[in-house]
Amino acid sequence: MFSVLEATSDIYQGHFGEFTISKDDRTEVVIYRGALLIAASSFALGSILFLLLGPQPYVLSWLTSLFMCFAVAIGVSLATIHIYMSVLHRTLQIFWAIGFSVAIYIAITQASPLISSIYTQPLHLFGVGWLFVALTGVFFKEAFCFNHGETKLLTGVVPILLLGHWLNWLPLMGEKVLLGSWAVLFMIFASRKIVKPIPPDIGDKSVFEYLHNKQRSIQLETNSD
Template identity: 55%
Template sequence: MQTQEPIVYQGQFGEFSIDDHDRQGVILYRSGLAIAALSFAIAVGLAFSQNFAWITPLYFVFWTALGVSLFTIHIYLKPLHLALQAFWAIGGLASIGMLLLSSEPLALYVYQHPITIFGIGFTFAALTGIFFKEAFCFNRFETKFLTPIVPSLLLGHLSGILPLVWEQVLLGGWAVLFAIFAIRKLIQPIPPDIGDKSVFEYLKHKQA
């Protein structure tokens, strides 16, 4: 593989360069999002057709891909980054616990037992964190909608205030907008996803 020469940029706190390692991290981040969006869209389609069995493995593909993105995303605030990773881990552990407790397909069990959102919902809280970050940093229209859609659907189902038709509308909208977001990320230039590395260095030294 041909190695590109590092490109030097002027950051807020000094010069920084972007190398192949940085680019590979962004590619992994975006690949994780693409796989997560694809598996989520397929799972939603299966849910609409009342075919729940395959949603469980698709969820864990989604969860794993989301984890890859969360460990390669560039976020200036380290506590926020660690919090999103912790949410992802809690959601995954809760999901595994549900599989051990019930023989039902995971999606059906969660749907029939809304209280489980207090566990598996952490996975989607982590995803919402990515949507919020992308909306804040890049002003993306789809993530501006996704940021409120995800908690609205989860909390609406948890509280029982959303009728089924609205849950379906929100879930379908989530799948479509997530796919749009993932596709747009694939064609976005790489440097903006890396951010200003001089800020990372400044914050690192400030916390030391």
């Protein structure tokens, strides 16, 4: 298991030059994939409980704990994901931070369980929804980079379900079907990531280096002016 974390002497040819992959690079990918699997498992378990047992008090209590586990795991995945565009990366992290902060606020200030508040209050869903916008960004990035069918579907399923519920467009059965589809597709995606080779998730490090140097040059020119 730990052998996948060891750096190798392999040299990769990038768009702007050669690069190697370090142990830290590999560790970040393992953490990213593990966080996705935890998020997917928490979401799937919560979906199963809700779909099979309904909004029972003890179910809602479990759903709150599972949601928090899901949300923290998404935050960890956003901290370790490799995205070339730093502005996009930071934007997704900000979206996550807004959604997670709103969820914490609701959990502390509202008498009703967190999931019940999000489900029944459009304003609460709007606030917490930024977390799901960040997650959709992860799905979009994975679909764009790796052409995974499940992430392409998730990029559509997530906003359709959330906007459909928020605007009261979807019937209850439609929401259940989309929720179940989301859970299944998310688990497929996270499970597939675990067994994939690590280097593709690291990306072309020469591009990261080029963009980093370019940003530093712009900052130096700005400071010199």
